[in-house]
Amino acid sequence: MADEPLVLGIETFCDEIGVGIVRGTTLLADAIASSVDEHARFGGVVPEVASRAHLEAMVPTIERALKEAGVSARDLDGIAVTAGPGLAGALLVGVSAAKAYAYALGKPLYGVNHLASHICVDQLEHGALPEPTMALLVSGGHSSLLLSSDITSDVRPMGATIDDAAGEAFDKIARVLNLGFPGGPVIDRYAREGDPSAIASTSPSATPAVSQARSMVGTIASRWARDATSGTTPPNLACSSTEEATASASRVCPRTMPTPVSSQDVSIPRTRGSSAMGRLSSL
Numbered sequence: 620m621a622d623e624p625l626v627l628g629i630e631t632f633c634d635e636i637g638v639g640i641v642r643g644t645t646l647l648a649d650a651i652a653s654s655v656d657e658h659a660r661f662g663g664v665v666p667e668v669a670s671r672a673h674l675e676a677m678v679p680t681i682e683r684a685l686k687e688a689g690v691s692a693r694d695l696d697g698i699a700v701t702a703g704p705g706l707a708g709a710l711l712v713g714v715s716a717a718k719a720y721a722y723a724l725g726k727p728l729y730g731v732n733h734l735a736s737h738i739c740v741d742q743l744e745h746g747a748l749p750e751p752t753m754a755l756l757v758s759g760g761h762s763s764l765l766l767s768s769d770i771t772s773d774v775r776p777m778g779a780t781i782d783d784a785a786g787e788a789f790d791k792i793a794r795v796l797n798l799g800f801p802g803g804p805v806i807d808r809y810a811r812e813g814d815p816s817a818i819a820s821t822s823p824s825a826t827p828a829v830s831q832a833r834s835m836v837g838t839i840a841s842r843w844a845r846d847a848t849s850g851t852t853p854p855n856l857a858c859s860s861t862e863e864a865t866a867s868a869s870r871v872c873p874r875t876m877p878t879p880v881s882s883q884d885v886s887i888p889r890t891r892g893s894s895a896m897g898r899l900s901s902l
Contacts (some may be wrong), residue, residue, distance in 0.1 A: 626641055627681070627698050627720070628641070628699040629677075629716060629717050630713065631701060631710060632701045632705025633709060634655055637649070644742050644743055650684035650687060652679070659799060662790070662800050663800060666706045677712065681716075695726055697721075697726050697729060698726055700728070701730075734763065750769065758784065796853050807857075807861070817852075
């Protein structure tokens with residue numbers, strides 16, 4: 620185990636700093652610094668606020684991770700950093716910090732697409748991924764179906780919602796119901812108390828092109844909430860919204876499996892230099 624590479628990873632694509640240290644596929648440390656409380660009064664993430672919070676918390680979070688792992692910075696064999704997709708300012712803070720550490724320590728620097736990382740991190744718990752791997756990614760900013768023959772070099776988007784991802788929809792619903800930010804946790808709690816069949820769904824089914832599978836959960840829920848004749852309660856609205864978000868994501872899968880579309884037909888957001896995993900030569 621000692622001869623496996625020791626790598627420090629930095630993630631700053633949104634409102635949190637995540638610093639992880641792994642030896643091979645063994646997680647040694649996982650330190651997080653969140654600025655969510657600073658965004659709550661705005662009802663969503665403010666990019667400039669997130670960037671400034673990252674600047675303040677970066678070095679302490681890295682030092683906390685090194686201490687937790689019981690290693691020093693000079694023990695590291697490489698530095699990895701999220702290079703996209705994400706908020707430009709927030710990414711810039713993470714990339715700048717990673718470049719500084721790599722340069723000062725004389726270590727290689729690797730840029731990582733964080734959507735690929737969502738898939739890759741499964742290896743820490745369940746071992747090597749099958750090849751090829753198809754993954755349904757449902758996160759705060761992305762609801763996508765990804766196909767990978769090699770997680771380090773070939774991650775192809777097969778389809779995605781064209782409007783809101785699940786996390787974005789829940790934030791909108793929470794705003795409408797005055798439930799605070801972030802919306803996901805509170806919507807999840809309310810959903811456990813509601814009736815999923817209390818509100819009839821009006822969402823369109825996915826279109827034949829998987830890249831145009833519609834979510835529209837936030838818009839639909841807003842209309843439910845504003846309809847005074849519907850008798851909607853927050854638990855029922857949350858439960859129905861959760862059911863609709865799940866159905867929207869799952870509708871993509873059966874359409875994709877028989878006739879995969881070309882990777883040229885759809886795309887996921889990328890920043891310059893953010894291949895699945897590659898040297899940050901252009902940043």
